[in-house]
Amino acid sequence: MITPWGFEDFDAHxxxxxxxxxxxxxxxxxxxxxxxxxxxxGGCRFWHYEDPAEALTDALRLSRGMxxxxxxxxxxxxxxxxxxxxxxxxxxxxxxxxAFGKAVDHLCGRYVTAxxxxxxxxxxxxxxxxxxxxxxxxxxxxxxxxxxxPHTSLGVFLGIKAAVRRALGKDSLNGLHIxxxxxxxxxxxxxxxAAAEGARLSIADVDRAKAQKLADATGGKVVGTDxxxxxxxxxxxxxxxxxxxxxxSIPQLKTPIIAGxxxxxxxxxxxxxxxxxxxxxxxxxxxxxxxxxxxxSTEYLLDGDASLVRERIEGVPDxxxxxxxxxxxxxxxxxxxxxxxxxxxIGRG
Numbered sequence: 107m108i109t110p111w112g113f114e115d116f117d118a119h120x121x122x123x124x125x126x127x128x129x130x131x132x133x134x135x136x137x138x139x140x141x142x143x144x145x146x147x148g149g150c151r152f153w154h155y156e157d158p159a160e161a162l163t164d165a166l167r168l169s170r171g172m173x174x175x176x177x178x179x180x181x182x183x184x185x186x187x188x189x190x191x192x193x194x195x196x197x198x199x200x201x202x203x204x205a206f207g208k209a210v211d212h213l214c215g216r217y218v219t220a221x222x223x224x225x226x227x228x229x230x231x232x233x234x235x236x237x238x239x240x241x242x243x244x245x246x247x248x249x250x251x252x253x254x255x256p257h258t259s260l261g262v263f264l265g266i267k268a269a270v271r272r273a274l275g276k277d278s279l280n281g282l283h284i285x286x287x288x289x290x291x292x293x294x295x296x297x298x299x300a301a302a303e304g305a306r307l308s309i310a311d312v313d314r315a316k317a318q319k320l321a322d323a324t325g326g327k328v329v330g331t332d333x334x335x336x337x338x339x340x341x342x343x344x345x346x347x348x349x350x351x352x353x354x355s356i357p358q359l360k361t362p363i364i365a366g367x368x369x370x371x372x373x374x375x376x377x378x379x380x381x382x383x384x385x386x387x388x389x390x391x392x393x394x395x396x397x398x399x400x401x402x403s404t405e406y407l408l409d410g411d412a413s414l415v416r417e418r419i420e421g422v423p424d425x426x427x428x429x430x431x432x433x434x435x436x437x438x439x440x441x442x443x444x445x446x447x448x449x450x451x452i453g454r455g
Contacts, residue, residue, distance in 0.1 A: 115166040118454070120146075121216070122165075125209040130201035133191040134209065135161055137169035138217055139184070142452045145215055146186030147241070147402065148172035149222030149254075150206070150233075154192040161189050167348070167370050172399070174448035175392035178425060179418070181403045184452070186217045192224070200232050207236030215239050220254060220402045223290070223347070227253050241406040250415055251405040254398030257415065259295020261397030261422040262367040265389050266300070266341055268423035269365045272430055273387040274340065280304030285339040285361070286326075288346030289316040292367040292395070296345060297324045310334035311346070341365055348391075349373040356380045365389035378441030382433075390444035393425050 116122075120141060125134040138146040148169060155161040165187055173185025190206060192198065210219050210233070220242035221230060227244055234240045245252040266284070270276050282305050286293055289311035297307055297320055307326030310333070311317035317328045335342060335350065338360040344350055348370030356377060364371070364386055371391045372378055381388045397419045404410045404418070429447070433440045449455040 113162065113166060115163050115170075117166070117170050119166065119169065121213075123209070123213070125206070127202075127205040130199060130205050131193070131197065132202045132205045132209075133158075134188060134206055135165040135191075136186065136188040136209065136213070136217055137165040138186045138213075139169040140173040140452045140454075141184040141216060142173075142454075143177060143184050144182040145218050145239075146172070146184040147176060147181075147218040147220070147399065147406070148185060148187040149220045149242075149398075150188040150190060150225050151222040152190045152192050152196070152198060152224030152229075154194055154196060155189075158191060161191050165189050171369050171392045173452050174445065175396050175399055176403070177448045177451035178393050178444065179396040179400055179403075180421075181399065182407070183218075183399075183403055187222075188217070188219055190224075196224070198229070203229055203232035204236050207233040207240070210239055211237035213239070218402075218406055220399075241402040243405070249405070250401060250410065250412055253291065254401050255291030256295050257401040257419060258292045258367055258395050258398035259299065260416075261400070261419045262292065262296050262343070262345070262365070262394055263299035264420065265394035265422050265426055266296070266343060266363075266365045268426050269363045269387055269389050270341065272427070273362050278303060282306065282340040283308065283338070284341045284343055285329075285334050285337045286310070287331075287334045287342070287344045287350070287366065288368070289313065289320040290345065292398075293343075293345035294320055296343060296367065297326065301325055308334065308337055308339065336360060344368040344371050351377050351381065353377070353380065356384065356386075359384065359386060361386065363387050363389075365394060366391070367395040369395065372441055375441070375445075378439040381441075382439035387430070388440050389426055390429060390441050392448075393429060393444055394422060396422060396425075
């Protein structure tokens with residue numbers, strides 16, 4: 107629906123900040139969805155948008171997803187997200203990152219940033235020069251920190267195993283076919299874990315060379331981006347960008363399970379019931395991909411070590427089971443069930 111502000115994806119966001127620094131070329135959006143449970147935490151995405159309106163949609167949807175993700179993971183954090191609008195050449199300079207850091211700092215801790223697509227640990231170091239409200243910094247000694255990607259990958263892998271156990275009655279991925287959309291940091295970790303357990307992988311990425319490198323490392327096969335979602339597979343694992351499950355793609359799926367690390371996999375709320383109507387078990391994205399923010403939270407709040415991070419990530423399958431169990435008993439699709447759970451946790455249910 108269209109909200110009073112005219113933005114379809116606006117969901118009672120607490121703050122929406124448009125950042126512009128003409129001198130260094132920075133254009134960014136910082137969206138704070140909720141601080142009900144704590145400071146709004148969520149990564150910064152560096153991406154080229156053909157239409158700036160797409161950047162606003164991303165910021166609104168991703169920040170809401172972070173509110174839900176942090177709440178469902180049991181973290182004392184709210185939800186926020188930022189996007190830096192890159193030019194067509196993906197120009198990124200230290201001055202641009204410093205200016206972004208100043209913008210984050212002006213929010214006085216209401217928003218805590220970290221890595222997302224297009225942003226690296228080294229970028230976070232530059233942002234940190236102008237604000238302390240940053241996580242995902244290099245690990246020093248036995249401290250928690252660094253790239254959250256591998257932690258996200260672990261949670262997704264464990265979530266895939268939980269989905270396979272529930273839908274297929276199998277305790278191992280050995281011999282199963284996983285169609286992996288994406289070959290970035292999260293997908294790479296998922297592929298490594300799955301291949302080590304004997305899964306057969308089909309991999310697609312817009313960067314075919316990157317997909318081939320991952321396939322070579324895991325014994326997988328590269329397929330086209332236009333066919334990855336339509337393969338006959340035991341699991342389709344979206345680990346790239348979102349909004350790929352819609353009224354056109356869902357009827358073409360040939361899998362009993364959708365379980366992956368991408369954010370906002372469902373294009374619209376009605377796509378959850380569409381998956382359920384087809385008998386496809388869906389792992390709500392912000393439940394299965396919480397490993398990264400669990401690591402970020404532990405780093406930022408200084409409330410645990412690496413072993414505790416691992417323990418918290420190993421809780422991902424249990425949370426998925428709670429969602430699936432309520433879905434089974436209530437008849438509602440898993441995405442709707444998870445949304446309702448999260449909304450209650452952030453005081454909006």
